[in-house]
Structure formats: structure tokens, C-alpha cells
Amino acid sequence: MSNSYISITLKTITLSLIVLISSCNQKKEPVKAMTSEKTENILLAEWTGPFGGTPAFDKMNITDVKPALLKAMEINLKEIKDIVNNPDAPTFDNTIVALEKSGAQFDRVSTYYGILRSNTSSPEFREIQKEMAPKLSEFRSKIFQNTKLFQRIKAVYENSLKTPLEDDQQRVVQLIYENYAMRGAELDEEKKQRYAQINKELSELYTSFSNNVLADEEGYVTYITKDQLGGLSESLIKSYAKAAKDRGQEGKYAITNTRSSMDPFLTYSTERELREKVWKNYYSRGDNGDQYDNNENIAKILKLRKERVALLGYENYADWRLQNRMAKNPQNANKLMNAVWPAAIARVKEEVADMQSIASANGDKITIEPWDYRYYAEKVRKKKYNLDSDEVKQYLQLDKLREAMFFVAGELFNFKFTPTEPGKVPVFHEDVKVWEVNDKTSGEHIGLWYLDPFARTGKRSGAWATTYRSHTTFDGKKNVLGSNNSNFVKPAPGEPVLVSWDDAETFFHEFGHALHFFSSEVRYPTLNGGVRDYTEFQSQLLERWLSTDQVIDNYLVHHKTGKPMPKSLIDKVKKAATFNQGFATTEYLASAIIDMKLHLADPSNIDIDTFERETLAALKMPKELVMRHRTPHFGHVFSGEGYATAYYGYMWADVLTSDAAEAFAEAPGGFYDKEVASKLVKYLFAPRNAMDPAEAYKKFRGRDAKIEALMKDRGFPVN
Template identity: 35%
Template sequence: MPMQSTMYDKLLLLPLFQGLCKEDFTSILEKVRLHFQKYTAGSRIVKQGDYCNNIIFILQGEIRAESVDHTYHYTIHETLESPQIIEPYSLFGMYPQYTASYYAHTNVNAITIDKAYILSELNKYEIFQLNYLNMLSNRAQTVYRKLKSPHASDTLDKIVNFMQLRCITPTGEKKLQIRMEDLAEQIDDTRINVSKVLNELKDGGVIRLSRRIIDIPDMETLSNYKENKKTLFMENPFLQPYTTPHGTVPFDKIELVHYEPAIREGISQEDKEINDIISNPEKPTFKNTILALEQSGKLLDQVTTVMFNLMSAETCNELDEIAEKMMPLLSEHSNNISLNEKLFERVKQVYEERKNLKLTPEELRLLEKTYDGFVRNGANLSEEDKVTFRKISTELSSLTLRFSQNHLKETNSYELLLDSEEQLKGLPESIIEAAAHTAKEKGKNGWIITLQAPSYVPFMKYSENRELRRKLYMAYNTQCIHDNEQNNEDVVKQLVNLRMQLAQLLGFKNYADYALRKRMAENSERVYQLLDQLLEAYTPTAREEVKEIEALAQRTEGKDFQLMPWDFSYYAEKLKNEKFNLDEEALRPYFELSRVKEGVFGLATRLYGVSFKENKDIPVYHPDVQAYEVYDKDGSYLAVLYTDFHPRAGKRSGAWMTSYKEQWIEANGTNSRPHVSVTMNFTKPTPNKPALLTFSEVNTFLHEFGHALHGIFANTRFKSMSGTNVYWDFVELPSQIMENFAIEKDFLNTFARHYQTNESIPEELLQRIIDASNFNVAYACLRQISFGLLDMAWYTRDKAFDGDVREYEREAWKRTQLLPPVKETCMTVQFGHIMSGGYSAGYYSYKWAEVLDADAFSVFKEKGIFNQDVAQSFRDNILSKGGTEHPMTLYKRFRGQEPTIHALLKRNGIK
């Protein structure tokens, strides 16, 4: 019979027939009976264990192989494409049986040839014999290589080898039905390791997991995963040594795809480090347990630090999604460490022997901090309560992230578009110009006011349009309370209730008691004592301040005019101008950003002898960012300082200091220096004007720079106690003490010059700044007290909350509110400090630190504000020490006594 070209072409693709010419095929077909068969999708072609009496050629369609191992309880499904020969190697031998069942996956066309014809006819063709022998040889060699391959070094290799050894072909789609414990037993590994690797493969899109089923879309991808992973690691900047100046973050090389694999690798590395600690056969010591734990997790810390910092400074939806995906994994990993019984047992043994170990004070502090950290994170809980603790921790990590993301989206999504010059009345030229620039950037005509501080704050101060002020005020103060996806009411309830549950699980009455145990305040009673003391001292003056502002407004608007919250800043500014002839906008020309920066850097030079040198070779994450090397007075390198001054999309509002690398002493004695960043949202420059700051923004710069100095001067042995790693109500002292310099003439005269004329700020204007420094100080204090009381109201609860968030807030603020409440507004749902920013049961810290900074700065005032001996003492006893000793011990060493409230009252003119 004639040989059809298409059949010939398909058969020729099979290794059994390669090399046979068309004439040979024709000759074969004259002597061999071919059985043409069709199988419908789902029908069985052969059954596992059946004798192999035929050779079956699949010409068209897909088949599915199913091999079952009843001894070890697993089943492997494989999808095979045509052309295909079903187990030609099973045709001869001692056990000529099929090793799997084969089914038609789609409709299938096949040819069957009897075993007898193979023996009698096809054997006459030498090339056929060679092909067949070659197939058998290849099969034998493959099996031999797999059986004799070196013992797999890790769980991933073991899983890959298991599949390769048992699969019919090395490529294509596979499905393994097996219980986790059976797979672990088969590959001689632990169930936990198998679970981790399978989840990594699932997250990497290499496999799909369902109950007792591992779906492998492409076996070749699984086989090459490790090699591909190595290649990816070689291209991942997080996973290579940083070759940048001072080992700074290679922002110019980091891409979104690098975060997840680096985080997973970081978790894997720290898991190994923890396992090394707990499997150490030696008796637990400070070095092999506490120090080893302190030094673990370097890679993970490195990656997550960059990710979380950029989520505030330069985020996007994709980065948020990566973080959202990683948060449960990171929370689980953290819990795996803090709830690791074997690890805690080693820590506990060292802790119980602490009196006999001859530890240095810093070592003892680290030991106590480590032990206490385990206890506060549930190490002493029952197994059942540990499960609950894990669940709460994971939920909290996801909820805090969601809270922040919702607020950022609300802030960035709002814009007030002004389309007439009438709406601009009262606004300074700098604000009008900035608003026009924003509109142009967004491709719109007119002027855009946003909820970012450099836009919102001056509009509320200067706009003559009361309705627009009200509109903007309502937009700002109703963020995250609208009926949309960014509503944070339920998130707040969950955060408050979960924190309460966590505290009560650990034996505390409420979350405040839990949090304050590791603060200078120690308990909620002392917090309320401070807030009540301040409230009593400042309220009478604050009432008079509000009365005076309302009187001014009524002189302008009529005696029946009621001062509302959206009027306060506007008329307060007018009164300030009237009393002191001081218009903040008139100050801007003297506070050009680059000059202010020189002044602030110069202050550090004058106090501490340090210098700053910009290094443009240090990579940055945005063109707005500048990087500086900081050098000590002896010329030695101290730190890297990043500055990021202006608002933009993807950057949250406010101002903050953060670290990209902490300071610590390495094992070889090298003092590994820190990389810190100050991030602000100052008014942006325009094409016609440089960035001109308000006096308030100068204060903000000094504040965050104070935090930066706390990081820059860090000089501790251990990273976890370095820089700003101190009690939360002590961390604001270094920042707030710097604000005192803002009203010192000798400091302002060093940099305050008119950006156009270069004239120094006039002496009488300097005096007016100083005279006005306490303007509305009592009202401002009450505002801060109200935030502290709100914070405490949420976190001193000992019962779950399911009420009205706004109503609860109004009740908490009742004693501090001097203006009519606006029922639609809500601070709590956007109060990132206490909900997602680390100040939960800690907002009082600002007033606590204000007491400290007023008392501490009195030493500078007594000895001279630039006195280098006082500055050196502050550096040696406060800034460099981090959390190595109790804050009050450090403070008394600098000041010689405990702080009192009197210096603060005196500074603010309160009697």
C-alpha cells in the first residue's frame, strides 16, 4: 500500500524510525499488518500492569499517563503529546508489562503493531535495530544516572529527583497525588522543609497546590528552577555584595522583581541561622546564642528595610502589592522565631545564668532585651495561645499596611481645582505659583490645591474664600471615612481590638499597659498624670487665645460670627500679623532651602565639628534625593545622610527620619557606620522661584535632622540598641531639642538671607520671630494633648470596641476642644501615628520629650547655645548611646538631675 506523506513525516519524528527512508517504510508496510485505531477523549488505551504485546504509536492528539504506587501511596499523572510511542522499552524483557495506565486526553489517532511483527520483520532492518537498541540504552543510562546521582543536598533537589526518576518523560505537564508526610518520607526529609519548598515553588508560579495534589505545568521549568534561581540571584542586587560607596543601597539597580525572591532567600538564610543556634550541641552562652541571634537575618533586614522605607517615600501599586503579599510570610517568619521553644530555652538558660557570666553592661542590656522580647512576643504562652498569638500578629501586620495604603491613596487622589482668579484672593504669590505648577504637571488649566501639607496649610492660613476653606478642611478631615474602598473605620476597630486581645493574651489589662512597660512612663497612670498636669496648666491660656482670635474675626465679620475650625488658621494668622507685624509669607524669601540646609548642617559643624560632603556617586531612589558623606571632626568617616525634601505622587505626607543601615561593631572590631535619611514635604521650587520654606518648615527640618544626628552619632556594639532604637518616649528628645535653635538669633543669622538680594534677615524681623514664638502656644499644646488623650482612650480599653468611631473620638476629646465640633470629621481613621506608625499608646511621647528637651536645652542656654563642651556631653551621653542604658540614667548623666515641667512652662510663658 502507498505510504502517506503525513504519516511518514510523523513516524519519522519518533527515534525508533529515524534514518529509515520512504522506500524502507513502503517495504515494511507490505509485510507488516498495521492496526489503525481511534480513541475518544477519556477512554483507556492500556492499563498499568497489562502485558505489552503491541507497540502503540500515537500519531495525533494527547495522551495521559497515570502511574500508581500502592506501596508508597502516590500517583503521577503525565500529559504526553503526539507523536509518541507508548513504552517501547517494555516490549521485551523479564517483565514486559506497562508501568502506567494510558488514557486519551483528547481524541487520539494511533497505529498498533503486533510484537510478533517486530520480531519477525522489523528486525531485518539494521537501522531499526540500532534505533531500538539506542532507545533501550538511553533509557537504562537515564535510570542509572538518576539512581547513582550524588545524594541531593537540599529539599528542592530531592523533590526534583523524585519526579525525574518516576516520570516517563522529562518534560511536559505532571500531576503528583501524594500526602505531604509520604513525600517527606520518600525523599528522606522533614514535612516542614517539604512544605516550605512547595510553597516557594507555588509562589514562584512553578507549581500549583491543592489538597494532596501537586500540579506541575511544565516539568522542565521545575527541573531548571534551581539553575534559573541561581541566575536570578546573580542578577538580583540584594543578593550580591554592594559595590557602591560605603556599601550604600544600589537603588539604581533594584527593580520590583527583585524584592520577593530576596525576601524569600532572606527568610531561608535566617531560618538556617536560627537552626544552627538551636542545633548547637554546646551549652548555651552569650556568644553562641544571644550574639548569634543578634547577628542573624542580615539579608532579610536589608531587603525589608528598603521595601518599607520606599513604601513611604517612593511607592507604587506594584510595590504595595508585593508588600501585601509578603506581610503574612514575614509575620509568620517573625512568629516562628519568637515562638521557637528550643531557641527560647537556650535564651532562657543564658538569662538565668546572667549573674555568673561577667557580662559587660551593654551585653547584659542586650541579654535582658532579648529575653524580654521573647516573653513579650508570646514565648511563655501555651501551645493553644501561641496559635492565637500568631493569628493576631499576622492580622495586625496586614491591617497596619492596609491602613497606611488607604490613607496614602485618599491623600493623593484629592485635588481642589480653582478656575478663577477670584478664588485665589489672599493667597501668597508663592502658593499661587505652586498651585499653577501642580495643575500644569497634571495637564489641567487653573490652579490645584492638594491635601499635602505645603499646599493645604498655607491655603487654610491665607485664603479669603471661607467656603473653599471649609471645603478643603472637610476634604482633609474626612479622609478614610467615606463610603469607599479606602474607608478605615473597620480597620481601626480591628486594630484596636486585636491589640487589646494580644495584650490580654500576655497577661496585661489593656494594650497601653503592655506597650508602656518598655517606656520611660512605665504605665498609663503616669501618662495621664503628665497630660492632666499640662491640660490644667495650659487650658486657661488656650481659652484666652481662642477668645482673642474669635474677637478679631467678629470685628471683621460681625458680632454674630462663629469661629469654626476652618476659620482658625486664617484669623490666627491675621492676629499674629496684627500683634507682631509678622507674616510667615514675608519670611519665606529668607529661608531658601539650600541656605537653610547650609545653616542646619553648619549648626552640626559648630556644635559637634562634623562636616557634610555631597557624593553624587551614591545611588538614590529619586532625582530629588541627595546623598552626603558625613565626616567627624578628626576627618574620619561617620555616616551617609540622604535628604528628600519635596512632595510627589507615591510619597506619603509628613516628615520623618529613617535608617537604611544601622550602626554596629563587627566581629573584627570594625565600626560599621550608619546610612540615615531625612524625608520631608517642603514646598517645591517652581520654574521662577527656588524652594522657599516657611518658618514652620525650618522647625521641621531641625526636628528631623535631630533624629538624623541620633543615628549618625550612634556608637554601640549591637545594632538592635543603636541610634534611635531607644524607648519610644525618649526618641523625640534629640529631635525636639534641635527645634530650640529656630528662635535663636545667633543661629538664624548664620544662614537667613534674602534669596534675591542676599541681605541678612533684619534684626527687628528676627526679634519679631522670637516674640511670636509663643503665639498660640497653649492652643497648640492642647491640640497635642488631645491627640495623646485620643491615643490613650483607644488603648486603655479592656473590652472590644464595636461602636461609632467618630462618637468615641468626640468623647475622648471633650476636655480639650475649644472650637465647635464638626460631626462629619474623624481623625482616628487617618491617625497613622497611633494606628500604623509605631506610636500606639505612645503619642504622649511628644509632650514627654518636650519636657525633656526644654529642661535639657536650658543647659545650652546657661553655657552658650554653641558651647561645644555641652554639645559633646549631649553627644556622649545621649546621641551615641542609643538604647544601651535606661534613658533616665543617660539623661541624668547629661543634665545632673531628673527633668521637671518648669522649664517647659517657663519657655512657653505659662505661669
């Protein structure tokens, strides 16, 4: 499961500082009163250069951040004031369009802020972040709680119900109206003040939470010596050696506290005690009882979230959050998770039995523990399917996978990716590369794709996608600046980056988000937003093309011989497709269920560790594995609000994914069928949020999605 960020703007803002800051769009040029204003702060300046202008990442300076944010907020509030004070009666143009045009400077500054926060964070920046988080919260409250502004929005909304606008305009009005109403625009002044204060407190807690996790990721590095390398591949050893050298420990080998470093070590290392140490380091992030412990932060967050939605008349946070998602309410989300959970834990029991059998036969006098799961699962994989994951990795080169993604984008979306000339587009780190995206047939320029593939100090873990500018046409056509960000372990000089099959799927997954950005045909910025339990669907679907014959035959080639992956190995990979689904499904679902239950529980005197432990015990969580994201480092949910009570959305989206994949599998041209691909782009990618997701899926499939396809994909019984 990847950690993905979907493009939004201030108009579709959530209360999550992370999503707000790292995923803002550039929407317009400033109004004339502002364009003539000269500024020396590069973060505020209009983007210049080729490709419609690009961020001056090479010139950004951390000392510019605070003054730029303060000035951008001041300008944006002046724009809001001008809308509110317009003496003319509220109309779509003078209220909604004006609102869509506002905030250009703020969006530009937010792009830099997002990079400094997620990709190149430093202790100095984190201090600025702590200071600015409450100021940003106050700024948002001044907009969302502006009574006169909401009165104008409401007037346009009510008039549109009597005299409908064009379809996309009607959708924009509906989304903006609902967004403001959900965030307290209709509260009385006393409740508004408390609502704003809660948001301010939450913003500080979110910042503290994410910085604590990052501190534990940076602070716990396991160094090992040459005699402790048993089971590790040559390429992995070289990567760990480089990681140690980069940290001033030349001659040693460093397993950093990130998933991309931890996971292969737990899979291959023969050193059980070290596996336990690495495992505990990783799964104890934010839960070490020290200055970076997040349990108290979480308890405070839950209390404040419940109090805030109570001001709006909601019994719990989940009811408020899910009202405009595909699930609509927590009961529907729980129904899906509860339908899959029994099959998942039953499969774990079978997987553990297989692993214990191999351990015993090997003379290993152990009982399978969580730090053993990956290691013995790999041995089971070899025994059951004669499949060696390390053998598969020899055919999964990062550069070739990128070429494969470009091929798929060309076949399905008619996109062409061409590397830009070195130095033509500014980047924030030497590892970042940039490609121009064009229409293959017409040559029309669509945008730029930035790739930031490697882990580094100051970069948050996981993988995600974001936009620096999104497609719109309402104020002059804007091209897309989209980015994919990963945390692959950087190889030694001259060595290829070899990744696991799971990591390759994640690479395709995040690229799916980018294709969603580039496919946009919407007119207004708000429509580039998304419904969380739907927007993961498009990216999850793209993972399916990794295992298509065209990709395997042409891009999965051995990094030394250049020969394609042999059919015998391909057959093993496909045969083992449902292998270890107990582990994969259970670790994910446990996190999703805990997320939901935490927000349905009474947070008055909640002890987070106890709640997590007792809830999992009641669910009969297998002791041999843990949640994919334990609560104290569950950044999706507690470093912002993007996935709060919405982590289930990956599975909701996966129901759509499995069902949509069947449409391709059944088509005459398979996964490259032109007719199905055309419908895919037309209904599921290009509209973004201009169309209700359920309606869009029905237009593509001709019916609602069915859960049976998901169960079959995971090898679970279908009732």
C-alpha cells in the same frame, strides 16, 4: 509634630510592619555558606561600591520584591535554626552574637521595601504589600515563638544575672530577653498559635489602614482657578500651579491633600468656602464612608491588640506597651498630659476670643470655625506682634536651612557634610541628594546622609528619618547610611523653596534624628534601637538651634536680596514664640489622649467616630479646632505599633527638651557651649539604647528633668 521613624533591627523588632520595614539596619555580611551563593535578585545582593557599599536604588525592580522577601526569610530562618541546633551550651557569643549577626539579607531587602512603601509607592506595590504582610507576620512569629531559641536566650540572660557581662553586653542580653518575653515566647503552644494568628491579622489591617490613608491623600485634590487665589503669595501660587500641571491640569492650581499643601492655604487664602473644602478633605482622610474608610479597621485592631496582650496576662494594651518606656505605665503618661491639658484649652479660649474680635472688627459676620483658625490666627499675629508669617518665610530658604543644620552639626558634633559626586551614590529619585559625613578634625568617614525633600505621588505625607545601615563594631565597623524625608511642595523651576517657621523647625527636628544615627558609638545592633518616649527628645532638642543668633545671622537671609533677617523681625519672632501655643498644644494633646483612652477602653462594641466625639466632648475640646491626627488617619498608631499608646511620648520628650535647653541657656557659651555640647553627645546621643534613658539624662543634667521648663516654654502658668 513630625512623623519620625527610629532605626531598629529585627532583633529589636516591634509588631509594626512600617517600623520594621522602613527602619532596618544592615548589620553584617552573610555567613560563609551564603556569601558564595550567587543570586540575580539585586535586592538580595551585597551592597557594593564606595562608602562601604550602598543600596542599588537605581536598579531595584518591583518584580524582585516578592521573591527577594521570600528568599531572605528562608535564609534568616536557616540562620536561626543553626543557632538553635548548636550542641554547645548557650553563651553570649554562640547565641546573642549569632542572633545579632543573623538577618543580613532580610535587612537589605527591607531597605528597598521601605523605600517602595514610603517614598515611591504605587498600586502595583500595594498589591504586593497586601500579599506579603501576613507572610512577614508569620516569619516574625517563627522567630519570636521559637521555644528552643528563647530557652537559649533565657539561659544566657539568667547566667548574666549571676556572672555579669560587660555593660553593653548586659544591656543587649536584657533587651533581647525582655523583647522575646513581651512577644509571647513563654506562652504554651495553643496560645502561641493564637498570638501568631492575631499578629498575622493585624499585619493585614495595618497595611489596609495605611493604604487607605494614602488613597485619600491622592484621591482628594482641590483645583482652583486664577480668580480664587486671593491672599496667596507668589511662591505658593507657583507651587500650586506646578502641582496642577504635574497632574495634567495646566492653567489651574492644585491644593493636594497633604499637610504641607493644606496648611499654608488655610493660613492665607481669603476664600472661606475653599478653606472649608480643603480642611474637610484633609481631616476626613480615612473617614468618608467608602472603600477607604478606616473606622472598621480601627475597631478590629483594638480588639485584636487587647486579645493578644490578654494572652500574656495584661489587662490592657497600654500596660503591656509602656512597661519598658520611660513613663512605665499609662497612669504616669496620663498624669503628664492631664497636667498640661487645662492650660492648653484655656489658652485656646483666649486665642479664639482674639480671632473673633478681629473678624468682627473686619466686618466678617462669622463665628470662628476650624477652617478659620489658621487664617485669623495669622491676623492676630500681625496685630499683636506686627509679625507676618509670609514675611518670615522670605528668609527661610530650604537650601540655606540645610546649610544651617550642617553648621550646627559641625559646632556641636564636629561633623562635616560634603556633597557626593553626581552619580557616585545610587538614588531612588532624581530629587534625592547625598552628602558624605566626616569628622571635621580627623577626617574619619562616618557615613552618608540622603535627603528626599519633596512631595510626590506615591510618597506618604509627613516627615521622617530612617537608616539604611547603622553603626556597629562587633562584626567589623559599619558606617551609617541615614536619610531624612520631607514633603515640601516642589517649587516652579528656578524658584527657591520657602517654608514656614514651623516647617523649618520640623526640618531641624528630623535632622536631629539623623544626628542621633551618626553619633552612635554602640557595638551591637540591638543597641541602636530606642525607647519611644525618649528618642524624640534628641530631635526635639535640635529644633532650638534654629533661633540661635549664629543661625539667624548667617543663614536666615532674604532669598532675593541676600540680606540677613533684620533684628526687628527677629525680635518679633522671638516675642511671638509662645503665640498660638493653645492651638499647637491642644491639637497634639487631643491626639495623644485619644490614643491612650482608645487602648484603655473596652473595644468589644466600640464605634470609633462616636468614641472620638464623646471623649473629646468630655475633655471640653474646643470646637474651633480638631485633633492633629484624627483617629481614621492616625498612622502613628494604626498603620503599625510604633506609637500605639505612645503618642504622648512627644510631650514626655518635650519635658526633657525644655529642661535640657535650659542647661545650654545657662552655660557660658550658650547654645554653642563646648562643655555642655560634649556632655550632650557623650550621654544623650552616642549611647543610643546602650544606657538606660533615665540614667543617661541624669548624667547629662545632674538631676531628673522638671516640667516647669516646658510650661514656661509654652507660655503657660507654672504652679
